[in-house]
Amino acid sequence: MMQLHIENETSPLKAVILGTAESCGPVPKPEEAYDPKSLEHILAGTYPTEADMVKEMDAFAQVFQKHGVTVYRPDVLIDCNQIFSRDIAFVIEDKLFHSNILPDREREFEAIHGVLEKIDPNKIIRPPQEVHIEGGDVMPWNDYILVGTYTGTDYPDFITARTNKEAVEFLKAQFPHKKVKPFELRKSNTNAKENALHLDCCFQPVGKDKAILHKNGFLVEEEYHWLVDYFGKENIFEITKEEMYQMYSNVFSISPEVVVSEQNFTRLNNWLRKQGFTVEEIPYAEIAKQEGLLRCSTMPLIRD
Numbered sequence: 001m002m003q004l005h006i007e008n009e010t011s012p013l014k015a016v017i018l019g020t021a022e023s024c025g026p027v028p029k030p031e032e033a034y035d036p037k038s039l040e041h042i043l044a045g046t047y048p049t050e051a052d053m054v055k056e057m058d059a060f061a062q063v064f065q066k067h068g069v070t071v072y073r074p075d076v077l078i079d080c081n082q083i084f085s086r087d088i089a090f091v092i093e094d095k096l097f098h099s100n101i102l103p104d105r106e107r108e109f110e111a112i113h114g115v116l117e118k119i120d121p122n123k124i125i126r127p128p129q130e131v132h133i134e135g136g137d138v139m140p141w142n143d144y145i146l147v148g149t150y151t152g153t154d155y156p157d158f159i160t161a162r163t164n165k166e167a168v169e170f171l172k173a174q175f176p177h178k179k180v181k182p183f184e185l186r187k188s189n190t191n192a193k194e195n196a197l198h199l200d201c202c203f204q205p206v207g208k209d210k211a212i213l214h215k216n217g218f219l220v221e222e223e224y225h226w227l228v229d230y231f232g233k234e235n236i237f238e239i240t241k242e243e244m245y246q247m248y249s250n251v252f253s254i255s256p257e258v259v260v261s262e263q264n265f266t267r268l269n270n271w272l273r274k275q276g277f278t279v280e281e282i283p284y285a286e287i288a289k290q291e292g293l294l295r296c297s298t299m300p301l302i303r304d
């Protein structure tokens with residue numbers, strides 16, 4: 001039996017699911033896109049190829065290997081995009097939650113049955129149907145669970161809004177001993193620079209007390225300021241709109257000291273090194289075209 005354990009975003013990683021780009025299918029039709037950045041690349045004829053994305057994910061797998069992390073991969077489903085494992089499930093403490101994800105992506109979950117079979121079935125939880133939730137919006141941070149959400153009455157119009165207010169209530173009920181803190185995110189179906197698809201597209205903690213953050217991703221200014229106050233201004237790396245679009249906030253922590261990042265994120269990678277982090281740089285710019293990056297491609301199972 002596998003003992004799940006996740007309390008935060010950065011403690012030393014022992015086991016993780018890493019998605020796969022194998023057999024991710026043909027270039028989607030514009031009407032099949034479920035995020036504006038993919039749509040942009042479908043229309044421009046620059047949608048990433050499977051071969052390029054497989055190479056990028058192999059580089060990620062190699063970094064895990066180097067750091068002694070056990071990596072599970074999903075079964076390959078024919079013509080199914082399984083790159084972003086983050087969203088299909090998430091672990092908090094010793095429980096795995098089966099996300100009620102965008103219906104277009106539901107098939108992705110069945111492919112991790114090999115991992116699910118190692119987990120005590122009592123520790124696998126499916127929220128009720130009205131709870132819409134994706135792992136990209138859920139960040140356990142010690143006493144807190146930080147959650148990206150969208151609660152506008154036009155929620156159903158946004159294919160980019162994935163976590164609703166029922167999800168926030170659900171997490172509060174599941175974890176009465178934690179503080180569940182929701183953040184209202186800016187959504188756009190058509191403009192990727194004005195869209196925080198998930199919380200991890202505009203914010204992520206690194207190390208023990210630092211964070212990467214983009215103000216415009218947040219709809220409510222006080223909620224953005226809460227994060228600035230919580231981490232402290234001097235511990236925040238504020239990114240620009242263009243950097244959010246490049247997915248700067250979607251790096252991935254293997255430990256409080258080691259961060260995996262994209263090789264072209266020069267400004268961020270320099271800051272990280274200056275703060276004392278070891279930065280493992282890999283190429284991930286093709287996958288970035290689908291509005292997801294390194295955190296999105298992983299689903300941590302065990303951290304110290």
Ligand SMILES: NC(=[NH2+])NCCC[C@H](N)C(=O)O
Nearest residue numbers: 034035084136198290292296
């Ligand atoms: N955790 C994340 N930010 N995941 C990104 C998922 C991207 C994917 N194109 C989608 O729209 O679902």
